[in-house]
Amino acid sequence: MVEIRDVRKRFGALIALDGLSLAIKPGEITSIVGPNAAGKSTLLKCMLGLIHPDAGEILIDGSVVNGGWRYRKKIGYVPQTPRFPEAFCAKELLAFLTDLRGLEPRNESRLIELFGLESTMNRPLHYLSGGTRQKISLVIAAMFDPEILLMDEPTVGLDPLSSRRQKQWLREERARGKTIIVASHLMAELEELADRVIFLLDGRVYFDGPPARALATTGERTLEATIAKMMEDRQPCTAC
């Protein structure tokens, strides 16, 4: 269970998170959507401790995690733009992370096979395409079988087959009771996957509920059209 209580973050004049409160349950895929600079990535980074909130609390399984680091063993993270050290090949990088955590990876082989990465594991990471780096990032996030997966635009750069396999794998992880939080602006992708949609605008929650309710609220046919309409109206959803 991830709880966010009245979290605020400001970058100069820009209010990224404006008293945000959420509770995210395990066994669900929660998608965080919103326009650019809505606070999606900031929220994920606050959960990871990469960004320090100005105020508020973040709790993982009931414990406040602000400023700590041990809780991150429960979390796997897929960044928006994966960046790796240039001197490493994927195999060396995974070995380094295994050594760092002092744990045997549980999902590594399966994920390498799932994304067809066997032939690229010994190639230097800086030679790999954006899509392949994204797949390596997915392997890194999930190799220790974390309870919580935080994913920032996880399908960007993936080919259709890999994208489909990733979605199938996420459904399996959901069935295993994982907490999966996906920030994205690709609404069609999320419509297929998400159990719950959180629409952020100006650092605040404008809609929070199942995708079907979002469609019903606005009368639109697709999630993309629904979110676009909410952005045009810029009115908080009173039914949420």
Place this chain on the structure above:
Amino acid sequence: MHSMLTVLRFNLHELARNRWLGAYALFFGAIGWALFYFGAAPDQAAASVLDLVVFLVPLVSLTVGVLCFYSARDYADLLLTQPISRRTVFAGQYLAAALSLAVPFAVGLGVPFLWYGSHERAMETLLLLLLAGLMLTLICVALAFLISVGTENRLGALGGALVVWLFFVVIYDGLLLVLIMAFPNYQLGRPLAGLVLLNPFDLARIVILLRLDIAALMGYTGAIFQQFFGATRGLVIALTALSLWTVLPILLGAIAYARRDF
């Protein structure tokens, strides 16, 4: 400790691909070899290398320190989202940057001294130069990391590093000269010895100069410095000041790194 050593190995692996580390060792090796080849005695060779050590080692350490920090910054997400503390990440990155400069310097300078001057006096001179160079490396990489943590981009940090280098190499000495000119009727030897503690570059240079035969050329101030830094107590104070110049920027840098947003 295991995490810090793993992060250190990780960063060293990344830095080892840089060819400038070899070039840095070759540079000092070539200088040392040339001095001995053309007939310099160990003390003369040391005096010639000293200025290079005092000017070049800080300049290279400050700029490379900034570049190492920002190179690691590019993939900071990868490390900072692992279950390790920021202090561990910072320490591992700092030690990797410092080692990647200190080892080529020690090898480059050490080989010609060991090759040509294996007698006791040459070894003592070599050890002094190595100590000064290594201390300056640790200090300047620490200052580079502190500057980098406090700036938002590589260029700004490089500019800051160059300003720090200029300050200690040129501006600080200029300010001391102004002080001496402003008080012509006062004997400023002792206050100057105290003020030198605030400039690690001068401090390293003076501590070594006083150990060489040419120290007698430094006149009255040299005699005061000899009296202060030549004694065991003064040497301990100098080494303590150099250690503080290393530890304080690391501590401040680690605190700022822990508070920074990524």
